Amino acid sequence: xxxxxxxxxxxxxxxxxxxxxxxxxxxxxxxxxxxxxxxxxxxxxxxxxxxxxxxxxxxxxxxxxxxxxxxxxxxxxxxxxxxxxxxxxxxxxxxxxxxxxxxxxxxxxxxxxxxxxxxxxxxxxxxxxxxxxxxxxxxxxxxxxxxxxxxxxxxxxxxxxxxxxxxxxxxxxxxxxxxxxxxxxxxxxxxxxxxxxxxxxxxxxxxxxxxxxxxxxxxxxxxxxxxxxxxxxxxxxxxxxxxxxxxxxxxxxxxxxxxxxxxxxxxxxxxxxxxxxxxxxxxxxxxxxxxxxxxxxxxxxxxxxxxxxxxxxxxxxxxxxxxxxxxxxxxxxxxxxxxxxxxxxxxxxxxxxxxxxxxxxxxxxxxxxxxxxxxxxxxxxxxxxxxxxxxxxxxxxxxxxxxxxxxxxxxxxxxxxxxxxxxxxxxxxxxxxxx
Amino acid sequence: xxxxxxxxxxxxxxxxxxxxxxxxxxxxxxxxxxxxxxxxxxxxxxxxxxxxxxxxxxxxxxxxxxxxxxxxxxxxxxxxxxxxxxxxxxxxxxxxxxxxxxxxxxxxxxxxxxxxxxxxxxxxxxxxxxxxxxxxxxxxxxxxxxxxxxxxxxxxxxxxxxxxxxxxxxxxxxxxxxxxxxxxxxxxxxxxxxxxxxxxxxxxxxxxxxxxxxxxxxxxxxxxxxxxxxxxxxxxxxxxxxxxxxxxxxxxxxxxxxxxxxxxxxxxxxxxxxxxxxxxxxxxxxxxxxxxxxxxxxxxxxxxxxxxxxxxxxxx
Numbered sequence: 056x057x058x059x060x061x062x063x064x065x066x067x068x069x070x071x072x073x074x075x076x077x078x079x080x081x082x083x084x085x086x087x088x089x090x091x092x093x094x095x096x097x098x099x100x101x102x103x104x105x106x107x108x109x110x111x112x113x114x115x116x117x118x119x120x121x122x123x124x125x126x127x128x129x130x131x132x133x134x135x136x137x138x139x140x141x142x143x144x145x146x147x148x149x150x151x152x153x154x155x156x157x158x159x160x161x162x163x164x165x166x167x168x169x170x171x172x173x174x175x176x177x178x179x180x181x182x183x184x185x186x187x188x189x190x191x192x193x194x195x196x197x198x199x200x201x202x203x204x205x206x207x208x209x210x211x212x213x214x215x216x217x218x219x220x221x222x223x224x225x226x227x228x229x230x231x232x233x234x235x236x237x238x239x240x241x242x243x244x245x246x247x248x249x250x251x252x253x254x255x256x257x258x259x260x261x262x263x264x265x266x267x268x269x270x271x272x273x274x275x276x277x278x279x280x281x282x283x284x285x286x287x288x289x290x291x292x293x294x295x296x297x298x299x300x301x302x303x304x305x306x307x308x309x310x311x312x313x314x315x316x317x318x319x320x321x322x323x324x325x326x327x328x329x330x331x332x333x334x335x336x337x338x339x340x341x342x343x344x345x346x347x348x349x350x351x352x353x354x355x356x357x358x359x360x361x362x363x364x365x366x367x368x369x370x371x372x373x374x375x376x377x378x379x380x381x382x383x384x385x386x387x388x389x390x391x392x393x394x395x396x397x398x399x400x401x402x403x404x405x406x407x408x409x410x411x412x413x414x415x416x417x418x419x420x421x422x423x424x425x426x427x428x429x430x431x432x433x434x435x436x437x438x439x440x441x442x443x444x445x446x447x448x449x450x451x452x453x454x455x456x457x458x459x460x461x462x463x464x465x466x467x468x469x470x471x472x473x474x475x476x477x478x479x480x481x482x483x484x485x486x487x488x489x490x
Numbered sequence: 491x492x493x494x495x496x497x498x499x500x501x502x503x504x505x506x507x508x509x510x511x512x513x514x515x516x517x518x519x520x521x522x523x524x525x526x527x528x529x530x531x532x533x534x535x536x537x538x539x540x541x542x543x544x545x546x547x548x549x550x551x552x553x554x555x556x557x558x559x560x561x562x563x564x565x566x567x568x569x570x571x572x573x574x575x576x577x578x579x580x581x582x583x584x585x586x587x588x589x590x591x592x593x594x595x596x597x598x599x600x601x602x603x604x605x606x607x608x609x610x611x612x613x614x615x616x617x618x619x620x621x622x623x624x625x626x627x628x629x630x631x632x633x634x635x636x637x638x639x640x641x642x643x644x645x646x647x648x649x650x651x652x653x654x655x656x657x658x659x660x661x662x663x664x665x666x667x668x669x670x671x672x673x674x675x676x677x678x679x680x681x682x683x684x685x686x687x688x689x690x691x692x693x694x695x696x697x698x699x700x701x702x703x704x705x706x707x708x709x710x711x712x713x714x715x716x717x718x719x720x721x722x723x724x725x726x727x728x729x730x731x732x733x734x735x736x737x738x739x740x741x742x743x744x745x746x747x748x749x750x751x752x753x754x755x756x757x758x759x760x761x762x763x764x765x766x767x768x769x770x771x772x773x774x775x776x777x778x779x780x781x782x783x784x785x786x787x788x789x790x791x792x793x794x795x796x797x798x799x800x801x802x803x804x805x806x
Contacts, residue, residue: 259688260505262605262627262662332606376584378604380625 057479058104059083062439063096065108069115069429070412080113082435085477090429108439111472114411115427116148116436118418119392120316121292121364123213123385124181125456126169128157133369133387135172135181137456141367141389142179143482144454146471148436149180149419149426150389154191155213161186161197163205170206178481179474180436182208182422187226187237193217196226203233208422211238211292214339214368214384216274218244223278227287236421238290239278241299242340246270251380253326253341261329263379266341272298279306282313290421291315293366295340297350304359314361314421317351319395320386320461322363324348328461334375334382335461338366355413356405362418365392369457386461390453393440394467400442401468407442435478444470499800500612500619501793503628504669512637512670519638519785519792526562526787535795535802536565539596543569544586545622546602551758551783552622552631556599559790565597583607587614596801597794600624605662618797620790626660632757633666635789637674639781640712643753648675653706653748655681656716656738656765657727659688663757664716668695681706683738685727703737703744710748714755715740718765731764740766745776753778 063079067090079094080087081103096105119142125133142150152169154160160169166183173181185207189195199210210230216239217223223239230237247266252258254265275291279302282289293316294300306313320338325345328336336342354360368385375382388395396414399405419427426436447466450458474482504512525531541560543553553569560567572586583602590598591614598619600608605625612619623629640647652671658664658680668691671678678697680687692699700706707713718734728734745752754770754777762768771777 256690256694259691259694260665262625262665332609373582376610377582378602378607378610378625380604 058102059088059100060104060106060478061094061099062106062108062113063094065111065113065439067091067113067429068408068411070408071416071428072430073408074429075408080429080437082437082475082478085435085479087429087431087433087435089431110441112440112442113429114438114440115415115429116438116474116476117146117393117414118422118424118427119147119150119365119367119389120362120418120422121318121366122150122152122389123155123368124152124169125369126156126172127165129369132371133456135169136176137454138367138369138389139173139176139179139181141387141453141455143474144471145390146393146438146440146474147179147389148438148474148476149182149424151208151422152181152183153213154184154186154211155215159186159191160184161189161191161202163198163201166202166205166207177479179476180426182206182424184209184211184213184238186210187212187217188222191215193219193222196222196229199229199235200233203235208424209236209238209290212240214240216240216242216244220277220281224281224285227281227285227289230287231285234288236288236290238292239274240292241271241274241278241294242266243270243273246273250341251337252329253343255326255344257326257329261332263329268296268298268343268347271296271340272302275299275302279311279313282311286312288312289314293318293321293340293364294360295321295343295347295351297347300350300354300359304354304357307359315359316362316364317355317360318366319363319388319392322348322351322355323395323398324461329379332379334377334379335386335459335463337379337382337384338386338461339384352399352404355399356409361413361421363392363396363413364418365389369455370459371457375459386459387453387455387457388460390455391448391460391462391467393438393471394446394469395462397442397469398467435475437475438471439473440469440471442469444468446470499797501630501797502609502612502619502621504630504633504666504673505628507630509673512634512674515634515789515792515796516638516641518795519634519788520642522788522791523642523785526784531562532564533562534564536560536563536798539565539798539801540594541565541567541597541599541794542590542595543567543599543622544572544590544601545570546572546600546607547623549601549623552601555783555786556622556790558787559794560597562787563791563794565794583611584614587611591615591617596798618801620793620797623662626662626665628666629662630666631786631790631793632663633670634793635782635785636667636714636755636757637670638785638789639755639778640753642785643778643781644711647671650676650711651679651709652676652712652714653679653681653710654714654716655703655706655740657686657718658682658691658716659686660719661716667714668697672696679706679710681738683728704747707744707747710752712753712755713740713745713748715766717757717759718761720761735764739764740770742767742770745770752776755779755782757782
């Protein structure tokens with residue numbers, strides 16, 4: 056049993072309760088035993104290890120709803136251990152692993168394989184999704200009930216949209232029996248086929264096949280009708296267009312059980328990144344325009360967008376050092392998630408508690424996890440971070456096996472100092488200062 | 491020969507060329523046209539230099555044109571066709587670049603089916619690279635030879651009304667020509683069915699767009715036809731060949747809307763009876779199609795000359 060530990064003098068941030076005050080937090084037996092401004096070094100039991108966290112922020116560990124682990128099938132790009140190390144360094148204490156692996160996670164045994172491999176590492180908590188349809192092929196329902204019993208946190212076909220309306224309607228209807236969350240990748244495949252980037256003037260000039268923005272909102276609008284008909288809990292993995300924000304906002308106003316996510320790269324970058332055929336800017340959904348980016352930030356600020364997720368997608372060099380149209384989609388993001396999102400706070404766009412809610416309490420609530428809050432009795436899944444620490448993203452500095460970051464060379468403010476899972480430190484930064 | 495120096499080690503697209511550079515290239519190419527008409531066509535400008543024509547996409551005319559251009563300037567020219575087989579064997583573009591780089595060529599002429607592929611390759615070799623067409627992005631030497639053709643037939647480019655007609659969406663020739671012609675002061679119109687004309691090109695490039703041939707050709711000085719790939723005509727972008735020819739094929743009747751002396755151009759190879767009526771293409775008074783082929787060799791000689799000047803100066 057690890058010693059009890061107390062973090063003292065830090066800014067306690069609990070998005071759920073709205074707590075934002077200087078104080079201390081006591082961890083005992085893997086759970087939060089006490090917290091608040093009354094906690095000081097004096098008055099603590101003798102066996103308590105004290106950690107001076109003056110000037111730092113203490114928040115619930117991040118809950119990343121979209122991560123590709125590389126296992127099974129792509130161990131040369133990422134392994135569970137490297138992904139978990141990257142997550143811990145990024146302040147992530149719970150992650151939901153997407154099932155579009157090879158083979159896909161559409162079978163209870165596969166799901167248990169991933170969960171067991173992750174558990175053995177005794178680090179970040181890994182919650183696998185299961186496929187919504189068999190093989191993620193969008194034709195027949197996966198064994199949702201059995202998969203749920205095997206620990207599936209929610210159901211999705213990952214980066215593939217369920218295109219067939221009948222299959223989607225039945226999947227949504229069936230999911231209501233378990234109150235399961237269904238996660239869609241909203242992209243009409245026929246409109247997106249062959250596309251490499253956002254359709255528009257940049258694609259025209261570069262001579263690259265485009266994915267029209269309407270390919271996204273078409274699927275959302277259709278699915279919302281199905282959600283209305285079935286009552287299923289429906290989540291959009293990551294949206295990228297202003298039109299999508301608008302449609303989701305109106306659906307929420309009508310009271311539909313819909314939620315949605317966005318990635319840090321869609322919040323910070325636009326299609327201009329593709330200039331020079333930079334394959335590290337090739338993501339799905341594609342980076343869009345400045346107007347779309349502004350609408351996404353607005354949607355995050357007003358609560359239309361519930362969560363930010365990294366959509367961590369490891370790719371090796373051979374998948375990226377090719378002509379743009381041939382390159383694979385995706386970027387790694389576990390280690391830049393916090394810092395990238397903090398940019399919106401530094402720029403005065405969104406307050407810190409509200410921003411952290413999109414990374415902690417809100418995704419935890421959507422996935423039904425006991426995580427994402429600072430409260431007595433809650434698991435001590437914690438993130439201690441220096442909100443102003445400046446650092447520059449470099450490939451060499453990433454713990455991920457794959458180095459395909461969209462933020463190479465970018466300077467961020469805000470960095471993880473220590474990450475705890477059930478009270479155990481799973482990451483301690485060696486050089487806590489700047490750099 | 492002008493003394494102008496190209497600041498570019500590569501020629502990857504018209505987008506990175508200024509008006510003065512374009513004019514210097516055209517001026518130099520003009521001189522090579524006369525040379526090419528003599529019986530002794532050989533110069534020693536590029537003697538000792540190695541040029542590799544690396545074609546990932548089959549092309550007889552462009553490759554031959556570059557081969558002749560190199561040989562007439564005295565370079566050692568090697569043709570390499572990278573068919574599907576090498577790619578199937580798993581060799582990547584960068585592998586190919588590294589392999590060729592180890593053979594110390596001085597100039598690589600590259601055609602590839604993917605936009606941006608030539609620029610990617612250029613970053614991994616230590617020699618001059620000429621883009622001979624990359625995907626649907628750019629085909630700079632085609633635009634230069636078209637400009638030289640127009641200049642020699644009309645004496646100028648500025649102020650002319652040029653109608654570019656056909657599959658704009660998938661045409662690298664169209665993109666390079668739009669950039670070059672607008673940069674030299676021509677007025678450009680794009681004429682195509684909506685499925686083959688990306689939305690917003692009018693504002694983006696400062697051109698006019700039309701979906702009707704007669705309206706688009708009205709008063710045009712130059713009518714530039716584009717090749718339509720047959721796989722795009724089977725109902726995916728336009729309903730049928732005959733419908734396309736009916737509305738967008740260049741016939742005498744549609745050409746009547748243009749100026750009486752309007753010049754007809756086509757980058758070849760032509761689909762007779764699809765985008766152009768054979769009798770129009772063959773009218774020697776109106777068609778500049780064979781001039782274009784002739785200008786192609788001269789323009790490519792000028793490009794080879796410009797790109798190797800620093801290299802030759804360093805060696806001298």
